[in-house]
Amino acid sequence: xxADVRTRTAACSCRGVELVLAGEPHRVYxxxxxxxxxxxxxxxxxxxxxxxSAIVSRKGETRTWRRTGTSGQWLEQEFxxxxxxxxxxxxxxxxxxxxxxxxxxxxxxxxxxxLLHWAKRKHRWLCLQDIAQxxxx
Numbered sequence: 703x704x705a706d707v708r709t710r711t712a713a714c715s716c717r718g719v720e721l722v723l724a725g726e727p728h729r730v731y732x733x734x735x736x737x738x739x740x741x742x743x744x745x746x747x748x749x750x751x752x753x754x755s756a757i758v759s760r761k762g763e764t765r766t767w768r769r770t771g772t773s774g775q776w777l778e779q780e781f782x783x784x785x786x787x788x789x790x791x792x793x794x795x796x797x798x799x800x801x802x803x804x805x806x807x808x809x810x811x812x813x814x815x816x817l818l819h820w821a822k823r824k825h826r827w828l829c830l831q832d833i834a835q836x837x838x839x
Contacts, residue, residue: 709758712806714787719762721789723802727752730804732815734824737769741779741788746824748804748815751796764789 712721727750738747763783771777775794781787791801804812818824 710807710809712789712802713808714762714782714785714789714806716782716785716787718784719760719764719782719787719789721760721802721806722758723752723756724758725752725756727802727813728799729817730813730815731817731819733819735772735820736823737771737777738820739823742803746818749791749801750804750807750812751799751801754798754800757800 707724708726710723712723713719729751730749731751732746732748734746739745741747764780765783766778766780768776768778771793773795777794778792779788780790780792782789787806788803789806790803792799793801
């Protein structure tokens with residue numbers, strides 16, 4: 703890895719799981735689908751897509767849970783076996799990529815979402831007008 707490449711560390715709530723990532727994400731997005739609302743316990747998920755090859759190191763025990771999305775393809779959440787924080791997600795549609803929970807990166811300057819998926823499911827109070835919305839779902 704080059705010395706000038708930025709790294710970020712994603713960690714779960716108990717700090718038992720850490721994932722070190724090199725470089726910048728391909729895209730940062732928010733999703734207001736009901737599954738993301740349930741997963742996060744919030745109004746939306748906020749995630750960053752990285753190439754799987756961006757993983758420099760990882761530690762800690764994780765578990766996975768897989769579901770089928772509305773597209774019929776699988777989505778898999780990877781979470782800390784101890785505290786349950788969802789650190790990353792994999793999706794059948796994301797070839798050789800991972801989607802990292804942006805809140806786990808603890809970076810106040812992390813880029814804002816560029817895209818909002820499932821905008822029609824967002825909470826009415828949620829104002830994300832400067833973010834592009836994906837096609838209607």
